[in-house]
Amino acid sequence: MTRHTTNSQAEKIVQTLKGKGLRVTPQRYAVYANLMARTDHPTVDQLLTELNANSPVSSQATVYASLQALQQVGLVREVLLEEGVTRYDANVMPHHHFRCRQCRGIKDIAWDAFTPLDLTTLSPNLMAEHYEVTISGLCDRCLSED
Numbered sequence: 001m002t003r004h005t006t007n008s009q010a011e012k013i014v015q016t017l018k019g020k021g022l023r024v025t026p027q028r029y030a031v032y033a034n035l036m037a038r039t040d041h042p043t044v045d046q047l048l049t050e051l052n053a054n055s056p057v058s059s060q061a062t063v064y065a066s067l068q069a070l071q072q073v074g075l076v077r078e079v080l081l082e083e084g085v086t087r088y089d090a091n092v093m094p095h096h097h098f099r100c101r102q103c104r105g106i107k108d109i110a111w112d113a114f115t116p117l118d119l120t121t122l123s124p125n126l127m128a129e130h131y132e133v134t135i136s137g138l139c140d141r142c143l144s145e146d
Contacts, residue, residue: 009033020073027051027058031066032075035090041079041097041106043087081106081134096132100139107139 013033017024030051035042042050044063051058058066067088070076079087081099087106096109119128 016075020075022069022073025066027062028066028069030057031063032070032090035070035076035088039091039108041081041087041089043085047088079106094132096134098135098137098139100142101136102138102142105139105141109133109135 010033013029013036014024017028017032022028031047034047034050040046044060044067047067048058048060048063051063067076071078074092076088076090077092079089079097081087081097082104091108094111096111096113098107098109099105100107114133117131119131122128
């Protein structure tokens with residue numbers, strides 16, 4: 001799944017990285033551009049496979065380091081939808097997720113798709129800071145296959 005960016009998209013990515021105080025390295029650029037072009041919330045291994053599809057350009061350690069730098073400045077976030085699997089998302093705006101139990105695909109759901117929860121109604125011994133909803137079921141593609 002090769003992704004191409006136009007010159008204006010490439011310049012926007014460079015300016016975004018610089019605007020966050022990051023040095024623009026080829027690997028950091030490639031990781032961020034790849035995440036910006038996809039909605040499937042890839043793992044490090046999936047990113048590495050795609051980045052190195054045409055020719056080896058990055059190592060697992062470099063991808064991890066790039067993701068960490070992008071996370072620290074708020075351009076990427078970790079998504080934990082299943083035990084032991086960390087996925088990454090360049091959509092850092094609040095949103096929910098749908099996870100297909102058959103194909104394991106992940107789709108974003110708009111934040112305002114649900115009535116907001118009143119976190120002040122929780123037990124007095126709990127201080128909630130954030131929430132997001134994860135819905136599991138069958139996606140449209142898997143439903144049509146059944």
